[in-house]
Amino acid sequence: MERGLISVDRWAEGSQAYFLTHLHADHTRGLTPAWSRGPLFCSRLSANLLPSKFPGFDLSLLRVLDVGAWHSLSLLSPSSASDTLVRVMPLDAHHCPGAVMYLFSGDFGSLLYTGDFRWEMTSEKANRSRDMLVKALNGSRVNALYLDNTYWDPSYSFPSRRDAAQQVVDIIASHPKHHVIIGIDTLGKEDLLVHIARVLKIKIWVWPERLQTMHMLGFDEIFTTKTSLTRVRAVPRYSFTLDTLKGLNKMHPTIGIMPSGLPWASKPLDRNENFFDSLARSYYNKKAHEVASVEERLHPEIYTVPYSDHSCYMELHEFVQLVQPINMRGIVSSSSCYIDPSYYFGHCDGMYQTFQRVQHKGKESGKEHVRVVRAEASVEVNDLIDSTRKGRKCRTVGVSGVYMSRASASRRRQRGAKIMEDIYAD
Numbered sequence: 190m191e192r193g194l195i196s197v198d199r200w201a202e203g204s205q206a207y208f209l210t211h212l213h214a215d216h217t218r219g220l221t222p223a224w225s226r227g228p229l230f231c232s233r234l235s236a237n238l239l240p241s242k243f244p245g246f247d248l249s250l251l252r253v254l255d256v257g258a259w260h261s262l263s264l265l266s267p268s269s270a271s272d273t274l275v276r277v278m279p280l281d282a283h284h285c286p287g288a289v290m291y292l293f294s295g296d297f298g299s300l301l302y303t304g305d306f307r308w309e310m311t312s313e314k315a316n317r318s319r320d321m322l323v324k325a326l327n328g329s330r331v332n333a334l335y336l337d338n339t340y341w342d343p344s345y346s347f348p349s350r351r352d353a354a355q356q357v358v359d360i361i362a363s364h365p366k367h368h369v370i371i372g373i374d375t376l377g378k379e380d381l382l383v384h385i386a387r388v389l390k391i392k393i394w395v396w397p398e399r400l401q402t403m404h405m406l407g408f409d410e411i412f413t414t415k416t417s418l419t420r421v422r423a424v425p426r427y428s429f430t431l432d433t434l435k436g437l438n439k440m441h442p443t444i445g446i447m448p449s450g451l452p453w454a455s456k457p458l459d460r461n462e463n464f465f466d467s468l469a470r471s472y473y474n475k476k477a478h479e480v481a482s483v484e485e486r487l488h489p490e491i492y493t494v495p496y497s498d499h500s501c502y503m504e505l506h507e508f509v510q511l512v513q514p515i516n517m518r519g520i521v522s523s524s525s526c527y528i529d530p531s532y533y534f535g536h537c538d539g540m541y542q543t544f545q546r547v548q549h550k551g552k553e554s555g556k557e558h559v560r561v562v563r564a565e566a567s568v569e570v571n572d573l574i575d576s577t578r579k580g581r582k583c584r585t586v587g588v589s590g591v592y593m594s595r596a597s598a599s600r601r602r603q604r605g606a607k608i609m610e611d612i613y614a615d
Contacts, residue, residue: 190275190293190295190297190300190333191266191267191268191273191297192267193205193267194206194264194267194273194275195207195208195264195275195293196208197210197291197302197304197335198210198216198217198304199219200217200218200219200220200224200226201219202226204226204227205227205264205265206227206228206230206252206262206264207226207227207228207229207230208229208230208231208277208291208302209229209230209231209235209239210282210288210289210290210291210302210304210305211235211282211284211285211287211288211289211304211305211376212235212238212239212242212285212287212376213285213305213374213376213377214375216304216305217242220243221243222243222244222245222246223245224243224246224247224250225247225250227250228250228251228252229250229251229252230252230254230277231251231252231253231254231287231289232253232254232256232279232287232288232289233253233254233255233256233287234286234287235286235287235288235289236251236253237287237405238286238287238376238402238405239251241401241402241405254277254279254289255279256279256280256281256289257278257279257280257281257321258278258279259276259277259278259294259325260276260277260278261274261275261276262274262275262276262277273295273296274295275293275294275295276293276294276295277291277292277293277294278291278292278294278321278325279291279292280292280318280321280322280325281314281317281318282303282304282305282306282307283306283307283308283309283314283315283318283498284304284305284306284307284377284498284499285305285374285376285377285378285498286376286377286379286406288304288305288306289304290302290303290304290306291304292322292325292326297332298332298333299326299329299330299331299332299333300331300332300333300334300335301331301333301334301335301512301514302335302520303334303335303336303337303508303520304337304520305337305339305498305499306337306499306500307350307497307498307499307500307504308500308504308505308507308508309349309350309500309504310504310507311349311351312351319511322511322512323511326512330512330513330514330515331512331513331514331515332514332515332516333514333515333516333517333518334509334512334514334516334517334518335517335518335520336505336508336509336514336517336518336519336520337499337500337505337519337520337521338505338519338520338521339450339499339500339521340450340497340499340500340501340502340505341502341505341519342502343502344502345450345501345502346501346502346503347450347495347497347501347504348495350380350381350496350497350498351384353381353448353494353495353496353497354380354381354384354385354496355384355388356494356496357371357381357384357385357446357448357494357496358384358385358388358389360444360446360492360494361385361389361421361446362389364442364444366442367420367441367442367443367444368420368421368422368437368441368442368443368444369420369421369422369443369444369445369446370422370423370424370429370433370434370437370443370444370445370446371421371422371423371424371445371446371447371448372423372424372425372426372429372445372446372447372448373399373423373424373425373426373448374425374426375398375399375402375425376402377498378448378496378498379403379406379408381448381496382395382411382412382423383408383411385421386411386412387411389421391419391420391421392411392412392413392418392419393411393412393413393419393421393422393423394412394413394414394415394416394418394419394421394422394423395412395413395414395422395423396414396424396425397414399412399423399425400412400413400414426447429445429447431488434488434490434491438490443490444490444491444492445488445490445491445492446491446492446493446494447491447492447493447494448493448494448495448496449493449494449495449496449497450495450496450497450498450499450501
């Protein structure tokens with residue numbers, strides 16, 4: 190894909206169309222209520238939630254994309270100044286409400302950007318997404334894959350989220366006299382909380398802003414801000430500290446539950462340390478089989494449960510086998526769990542045997558190889574695909590690499606990226 194056309198979860202200047210995968214803070218860094226750089230494409234649910242996260246956002250810049258449908262965008266080629274057509278299909282990422290993957294198609298071939306996703310093929314909903322992706326690819330390989338490589342390591346083997354949710358229920362049920370706090374983000378893990386509430390037939394306390402989000406998601410009866418109505422509270426994970434738990438235990442016996450796929454430190458926590466900041470400190474001191482797939486005790490009053498909204502290694506393995514990428518980039522490079530994908534995925538069945546680093550040529554002995562490079566969580570979609578064809582090095586291109594004159598850029602900003610009626614819709 191030609192540079193200067195689109196960006197995904199990247200909010201710097203220099204693109205004509207901007208795509209949001211989901212509303213977690215690490216994917217909206219740089220996006221503000223004063224956004225004016227161009228149209229923002231997202232799922233319908235993300236569009237509904239976005240104004241509450243960014244009050245005052247110019248809603249005329251929002252472009253809603255229906256999940257599972259092809260949409261055609263008319264953009265302006267930075268090199269030729271002629272109209273160019275890019276088709277895009279959002280697919281449910283099963284990460285948090287509104288989260289989607291994007292499959293792009295055009296003269297460049299196909300490009301799949303997963304964002305954060307959980308490829309958990311244990312539910313009817315997840316299998317529908319798989320069928321949509323297979324149908325959209327129509328037997329073709331993906332030319333370029335930007336993959337959520339958060340847990341790209343065989344050490345990680347997560348239970349299904351339903352099984353992990355039942356682990357949480359069992360912990361709560363085994364402490365009938367205790368209050369319970371569960372650390373969560375401002376968005377995500379709603380299914381976990383709903384499962385707890387329905388199985389135990391209780392309400393769950395959330396803080397006021399989270400209650401507003403729950404109401405926007407259609408959960409009107411399960412959640413409350415009145416502590417007197419329930420013994421189970423979902424709290425912001427940044428407030429989940431040892432001091433908080435000790436203070437609560439002075440008033441009433443209380444346990445804490447941390448649902449996350451991240452490995453947990455085995456050394457004692459500092460009193461004021463955020464429990465989530467302790468993740469992964471001891472990971473590299475553990476052997477692969479020692480990483481738990483069931484609940485663990487981090488502290489006498491704390492349970493950790495491997496409830497993950499990211500794919501584990503085997504799920505990533507299955508996904509890569511399915512899409513058969515010619516080029517591949519991990520979107521997470523700052524994770525302490527990062528491992529070069531070529532280390533493990535060079536021998537996936539049905540794929541070419543050797544993964545090439547970006548500096549190497551894409552062919553050897555007449556065979557084209559999958560090439561792997563690190564990338565940041567937000568990218569400007571550039572000419573990764575073209576670079577394979579031309580034998581050039583791939584790189585993330587900054588604003589200075591966008592080939593567009595100021596005049597043509599101004600015209601495009603005035604016109605906006607146009608969603609065309611898709612004559613190829615199926």
